[in-house]
Amino acid sequence: MKLKWLTLPLIAILAGLAGLYSYAHTLPSLAFPLKSINAFALSDGGSLTIELADAKGNEFYFGIKGDLETPREMYPSFYMRTFLGIPLMVTPEIGSAEELKLAGFAKKLAEKNLSPSSLEKVKNSDLDGLSKSELSYAVIYSIYSSLSERHASN
Structure with missing residues (x-):
């Protein structure tokens, strides 16, 4: 069979793609303390985005994509x-x-980085008096709340 020379490269490519898929679909284990955290609440109808960089410089982004029609x-x-x-x-x-x-x-990240009193304020949608970093974690908690409400109704 003349195509035998293709077998090993094809297996290597498939293994690489499977590894890449697995990597993309695995939530990271963040190295604390976080180098940076940026939270964005966009006026496009409800998008919330978090941008993180951990102590090792690994970047991770997550959020909810909203629009005015959905x-x-x-x-x-x-x-x-x-x-x-x-x-x-x-x-x-x-x-x-x-x-x-x-x-x-999102829940673990927010609860780990908010003091009990700040977390209680965030749960009650009272954002007055929160620092800039606490507001970022409030956005993270809001993402958690939105996602967990979906699962409570299922």
Whole structure:
């Protein structure tokens, strides 16, 4: 068979693609303290985006993509990691287990970095008196709340 020489390269390519897929679909283990955290609440109808860089310089982005025409409960979530500078974006299916994992990730991140009194204020939608970094974690908690509400109704 003349195509035998293609077998090993094809297996290597498939293994590489499977590894890349697995990497993109795995939520990161962040190295604390975080170098930077930026939160964006856009006026496009409800998009919330978080941009993180951990202590090792690894970047991770996640959030909810909103628009003016889609009901809030149908806004898709997303997360993105980079591989060699190439963005790998994942948009979990609404109500999926992957989206629930993203909600848990957001909850842990917010609860770990907000004091109990600040967390209570955020839960009650009282953002007065929060610092800039606490407001970033409030956006993260808002993402968690939106995603967890979907799963409570399913």
